[in-house]
Structure formats: structure tokens, C-alpha cells
Amino acid sequence: xxxxxxxxxxxxxxxxxxxxxxxxxxHVISGTLAVILLVIAAIFILTSFISFCPLYFPFGxxxxxxxx
Numbered sequence: 001x002x003x004x005x006x007x008x009x010x011x012x013x014x015x016x017x018x019x020x021x022x023x024x025x026x027h028v029i030s031g032t033l034a035v036i037l038l039v040i041a042a043i044f045i046l047t048s049f050i051s052f053c054p055l056y057f058p059f060g061x062x063x064x065x066x067x068x
């Protein structure tokens with residue numbers, strides 16, 4: 001796997017996952033919506049740590065800076 005996520009992309013994904021977790025823990029979201037959003041948050045965390053987004057790959061998209 002070639003890394004295709006930049007720092008800002010990773011930070012935004014982690015921030016979104018934290019917001020989703022806080023909304024769930026404060027009971028702002030619940031039910032099916034909560035489950036779906038928690039799965040998305042988990043995917044965001046996982047992809048942030050490995051710096052690879054499988055949805056970017058087929059399109060050749062990358063948010064990483066070009067290496068010199």
C-alpha cells in the first residue's frame with residue numbers, strides 16, 4: 001500500500017471521528033444513525049493511522065505532498 005493521505009487529511013478525519021464519538025457519548029445521536037456514524041468514525045481512525053484511503057486509490061487521488 002502506497003500512502004495517499006496527507007497530514008491535514010489525517011487530522012480532519014481524526015477530528016471528525018472525535019466529534020462523532022462525543023455526540024454518541026452525550027446521547028445527541030442514537031439508534032441506527034449512531035451505529036452508522038460510529039462505523040464511519042472507526043474507518044476514519046484506521047485510515048488515518050495507516051495513511052491510506054482505499055477510496056482514493058482507484059481514482060489515483062492523493063492528498064500527500066509530492067516527494068522531491
